[in-house]
Amino acid sequence: MIMEELFAKPDIRKPENIVYRKSDLMVDRPLSYCPGCGHGTVHRMLMEVIEEMDIAEQTIGVSPVGCSVLAYDFLNIDMLGAAHGRAPALATAIKRLWPHRFVFTYQGDGDLAAIGTAETIHACNRGENITIIFINNGIYGMTGGQMAPTTLPGMRSSTSPYGRDVELMGHPIKMTELIAHLPGVNFVTRQSVHTPVNARRTKKAIRKAFDIQKAKQGLSFIEVVSNCNSGWKMTPVQSNKWMEENMFPFYPLGDIKVDGKLVEKKENE
Amino acid sequence: MGELRLMKGNEAIAEAAIRAGCDGYFGYPITPQSEVMEYLMAEKPHERTGMVVLQAESEVASINMLYGGAGTGKKVMTSSSSPGISLMQEGISYMAGAELPAVVVNVVRGGPGLGTIQPSQADYFQAVKGGGHGDYKMIVYAPASVQEMSDHVKLAFDKAFQYRTPVMILSDGAIGQMMEKVELFDPIPRRTDEEVIAACPWASTGRPKTRNHNIITSLDLDPAGQEKVNLKLQEKYRMMEQNEVMYEEIMTGDAEYLFVAFGLSARICQKATDIARAKGIKVGLFRPITLFPFPTVQIAATGSRVKGILVVEMNAGQMIEDVRLSLGCKVKIEHFGRFGGIIPSPDEVVKALEQKIIGG
Numbered sequence: 001m002i003m004e005e006l007f008a009k010p011d012i013r014k015p016e017n018i019v020y021r022k023s024d025l026m027v028d029r030p031l032s033y034c035p036g037c038g039h040g041t042v043h044r045m046l047m048e049v050i051e052e053m054d055i056a057e058q059t060i061g062v063s064p065v066g067c068s069v070l071a072y073d074f075l076n077i078d079m080l081g082a083a084h085g086r087a088p089a090l091a092t093a094i095k096r097l098w099p100h101r102f103v104f105t106y107q108g109d110g111d112l113a114a115i116g117t118a119e120t121i122h123a124c125n126r127g128e129n130i131t132i133i134f135i136n137n138g139i140y141g142m143t144g145g146q147m148a149p150t151t152l153p154g155m156r157s158s159t160s161p162y163g164r165d166v167e168l169m170g171h172p173i174k175m176t177e178l179i180a181h182l183p184g185v186n187f188v189t190r191q192s193v194h195t196p197v198n199a200r201r202t203k204k205a206i207r208k209a210f211d212i213q214k215a216k217q218g219l220s221f222i223e224v225v226s227n228c229n230s231g232w233k234m235t236p237v238q239s240n241k242w243m244e245e246n247m248f249p250f251y252p253l254g255d256i257k258v259d260g261k262l263v264e265k266k267e268n269e
Numbered sequence: 270m271g272e273l274r275l276m277k278g279n280e281a282i283a284e285a286a287i288r289a290g291c292d293g294y295f296g297y298p299i300t301p302q303s304e305v306m307e308y309l310m311a312e313k314p315h316e317r318t319g320m321v322v323l324q325a326e327s328e329v330a331s332i333n334m335l336y337g338g339a340g341t342g343k344k345v346m347t348s349s350s351s352p353g354i355s356l357m358q359e360g361i362s363y364m365a366g367a368e369l370p371a372v373v374v375n376v377v378r379g380g381p382g383l384g385t386i387q388p389s390q391a392d393y394f395q396a397v398k399g400g401g402h403g404d405y406k407m408i409v410y411a412p413a414s415v416q417e418m419s420d421h422v423k424l425a426f427d428k429a430f431q432y433r434t435p436v437m438i439l440s441d442g443a444i445g446q447m448m449e450k451v452e453l454f455d456p457i458p459r460r461t462d463e464e465v466i467a468a469c470p471w472a473s474t475g476r477p478k479t480r481n482h483n484i485i486t487s488l489d490l491d492p493a494g495q496e497k498v499n500l501k502l503q504e505k506y507r508m509m510e511q512n513e514v515m516y517e518e519i520m521t522g523d524a525e526y527l528f529v530a531f532g533l534s535a536r537i538c539q540k541a542t543d544i545a546r547a548k549g550i551k552v553g554l555f556r557p558i559t560l561f562p563f564p565t566v567q568i569a570a571t572g573s574r575v576k577g578i579l580v581v582e583m584n585a586g587q588m589i590e591d592v593r594l595s596l597g598c599k600v601k602i603e604h605f606g607r608f609g610g611i612i613p614s615p616d617e618v619v620k621a622l623e624q625k626i627i628g629g
Binding site: 027056057058059060062069070072073075076077078079080081082083086089090091092093094096097098101118119122 | 292293295321323325326327329330331333334335336337338340341343345359360363367462473474475476477478481482483484485486487488
């Protein structure tokens with residue numbers, strides 16, 4: 001039976017039978033992201049969490065400068081667009097002035113780990129009771145694929161056309177590991193959204209972060225290692241494979257700090 | 270009569286912020302204005318009124334905290350001195366573009382660069398002509414006394430919200446540091462969250478089901494849209510020019526010569542006026558209180574009745590450009606300035622009047 005016929009049956013369209021639908025908190029307009037990009041999935045996971053917790057009225061988001069500069073156009077909640085790198089400073093003030101609101105920032109790697117390093121580290125170190133969502137695709141996507149602070153050694157970009165030479169261009173920075181060592185930070189994890197399983201784990205991490213915020217237990221920092229098929233000059237499928245083979249060994253997935261305690265690594269890991 | 274106190278200019282700024290119902294102060298230490306945050310921290314405004322006071326990691330963070338707070342409709346303020354204010358220019362431009370109300374106090378010191386910690390008026394251009402990128406203006410108040418440091422804070426918050434714009438108080442290290450008698454205004458209660466939501470329907474305070482989401486941004490990628498934003502801003506600046514000009518005239522009625530000066534220079538010129546009049550020179554003082562909007566029409570009216578004008582500033586000649594634009598070539602206009610942290614004496618000013626205007 002084809003889908004249209006199935007859908008025409010009223011008894012099938014019961015809430016309990018719905019396995020996939022767009023969150024009502026996603027604005028009904030096309031995303032500006034390249035097909036295959038992970039941003040849309042992270043947006044969706046974030047909105048699903050806010051919808052499930054029924055906190056849209058109490059949530060204020062801060063978007064960055066970068067590919068997700070227009071995130072406020074897609075997320076149907078009150079938002080502020082920050083200057084490049086400054087989202088944690090905005091979020092700090094918002095949370096302190098509205099302590100009963102849920103406040104999150106959504107930032108890319110250039111925004112969070114290069115120009116906004118100071119604001120990121122100090123907001124984390126103060127233990128602001130906010131959630132930071134950090135999308136790391138190892139490249140400046142919006143400006144056309146330049147080298148990012150998180151570009152891997154040897155990785156090509158428009159400003160490292162022969163690959164990142166760490167002698168000349170410095171090393172990629174593991175912001176998430178760095179953040180995990182700051183006392184004000186409660187929960188630090190690194191996830192991805194390139195498979196349904198991973199997307200669900202990311203959603204779970206976002207839910208945990210908002211629960212921590214609700215309990216006023218400090219800052220949560222969620223890195224999502226993502227692809228940039230346009231910037232990496234690959235198909236979406238190739239880029240996800242490349243990400244698994246190259247990004248994940250350097251940026252391993254999993255929890256780094258839980259309940260304010262660093263997660264101990266197992267032997268031989 | 271309000272409560273009288275002997276205070277430093279910087280302390281008056283801080284006390285006035287608490288009394289004006291300020292919700293949040295975000296700052297970073299820099300001489301000669303560090304007393305603002307020191308006073309606030311000592312006063313425990315979180316206990317007095319519930320006001321948030323936070324020492325940020327930089328002036329860049331402070332101004333962006335202001336952007337965040339202002340974007341949610343709260344009354345927010347920062348203060349700094351020249352090098353720190355330079356760092357804030359990007360954020361001020363963003364707030365002008367996103368139409369956010371906030372108060373920024375510049376207790377000016379000598380520059381350029383790290384310059385000196387002594388008073389100066391060399392940030393006039395930066396404050397009045399834009400400072401950051403893009404076509405924008407701020408209302409700029411130039412207090413000439415500790416009393417005005419307090420009064421201008423209250424006024425600045427009112428105008429910031431009336432026009433949805435950043436407002437600057439352009440002071441200097443001397444007025445920040447000197448102690449004078451101040452009559453404090455009666456405290457205004459801080460607005461409740463509900464009052465903020467009602468008063469600022471544009472603010473991102475959390476979207477109720479009854480309205481669309483609010484977005485605070487200065488970005489519009491469509492040139493036609495961005496031109497509209499610019500036209501709206503320009504319209505706002507014209508309204509300020511029509512309605513917000515403030516100035517003071519002292520002994521200009523029978524004046525044959527005129528000093529034009531703002532802030533601390535105007536205080537010095539007041540004394541110079543007395544000295545000159547004792548010598549038989551009929552001089553008066555025109556003091557712009559708002560530097561933007563500039564009292565162009567008023568200066569033109571008073572200035573066209575005199576034989577010559579001496580613009581006195583603690584800089585190499587900045588406001589004089591606006592005085593000349595106001596009067597054209599109708600009257601002789603010269604500049605006298607000391608800079609790099611030097612405060613001119615009233616005698617020096619009288620001598621400059623005699624040499625550059627009367628004898629020149």
